[in-house]
Amino acid sequence: MIELANLSAHFGDAAALRDVTLTIQRGDQLGIVGESGSGKTLLALCLMGMASDSAHLTGRLSIDGRDMARASERDWQQLRSRRVAMVFQEPMAALNPLRRVGDTVMEPMLLHEGLSRGEARKRALSLFEEVGIPNPDQRLRQFPHEMSGGQRQRVLIALALACNPALLIADEPTTALDANVALRITDLLQRLAREREMALVFISHDLAAVARATDDIVVMYAGDMVERGPTAEVLNAPAHPYTKGLLGARPDPGVAVRDVKGKRRRLPTIPGAVPPLHALPQGCRFSGRCPVELPCCAAQRPVFSQTDQARGAACHLLTERRDD
């Protein structure tokens, strides 16, 4: 349904996204993880045709067999909401504060499908029920400021589903919510994708949420796809040092907060931060922060190679080992 082949996005000379290759089929539940600045949001915006005007896209981005990498804004308007839809990270700011949420949710139905107001209202009501908003009749008439963060995120999900999209992209849908609500939203997205046989792209830096909601995972670093595979396998046995680092930086409830001497254990972290676009290393973009760097890493870009039938990673260590 959606096919990316060597999709890259350049801002001037700097590549913010490099050679992303993946396919998304109906019913797929795909997680995209990485630190801030890894290009995961940019990738999502590319799928919506909403990357900024200054981003120059190359490669192939095909939706329903049509190459959209260089499509016009008008062509994209035809696809948004009807084929691809997106839920953004900040439910507090993502709804028009001057409109009743019912009007916001009904707007795409009225415009794209030519429903009458009555029909649209009926669909909005059933969507509100589907996403778990109690008293939908009353809620439709409320303004965003009259709702909690979790409720607003549900409204945004209902809005995204308004025209039955084939792909739903959720960009850090739970970051701004408290843990309990976040969990329920994650489960809701997963359930909706399953019931509607819709593809779900779930973007997060919360590995636990991704593990919960997705079947497959893509790990991004500085615009590169560094690892890909079935979620459970990748998280259990990460192949790329960056994935290992991400997993290490996660608090493990099984490990005591204090060690034997009573000192506070420090969470292992990946040293440094994602370098800015203009200061990326020549070769592997993770070189410099990588704990197991080889001499060739800084100069030579590792190729993304299949390690298993469904798995792959871009790391010199993997190819080196095979050469032996």
Add this chain to the structure above:
Amino acid sequence: MAYFLFRRTLGFVLTLLAVSVVVFAVMNVLPGDPALTILGMDASDDALAALREQLGLNAPLVTRYFSWVWNALQGDFGLSHSFRVPVSELIAERLPMTISLAVAGMLVTLVLALSLGITAAAQHRRAGDWGVMFLSQLGIAVPAFWLSILLVMLFAVKLRWLPPGGFAGWSDPVAAIRSLILPTVALALVQSAVLARVTRSSALEVMRQDFVRTARASGLSQRRVLWRHVLPNALVPIVTIVGMQFAALVTGTIVIENVFYLPGLGRLIFQSIANRDLPTVQALVMLFAAIVVTANFVVDLLYVVIDPRLKART
């Protein structure tokens, strides 16, 4: 909400009261004897004294103030010294002219400024934006009276498309509209230049917000996103300026009506000052002040209509 309305209404009434005190005080402290103005320099002392008595000028200032306010509330602003008719009649005769001009000016300003401002914001840092910014800079720099003269020279004298001035009333609507076009344009261009800038910057501010991205992600056209989502959210600063501009338009008619020989309040106040027609000037200054205060009051109420969040907070 009820408390908010009560507070604003109270403020509105108190402001008008304060304005009336100031207007009255200034008018009556100014040098110049109305009796002398009416009767002329060679009037006898007896005649002057009699007229002063008749006009109530001998009563204490406070008494005169209250009787002025009391009569004004009943629509009686006294007799015009120079026209020898009740001031209220003069006003009733000329108010439609000035209101037509101010309202037409406001409408043209809104249409021009909102479309130019939104276009500039949508074209941010591209040709359309630069064009609008250049024109508005020009509009701000040019004084209204000079622009009026240029417009008359071009469209009335040279091209002869429109009358150079005068207004014969609404009995012939086509003629009325034709004679209103130039003054309206002259009034509106300067105001639109200011308002277009405000609209542009306010819209740019709103376009950075997340809900605009949500609207785009719903597949809405750029046009719809701009006019239905961005503009309403950009309205609060725009309405603030519009309120001030409406006041400026009403007072701006003083200059414009004189340039175009339009029989409105602006022309009347100009003539009355020249004639030292105290009751008329006093009534007109009060009226202009009241229009300004009312415009601000309406703006305050509009905020609540625009933004439902304010209703919850007030």
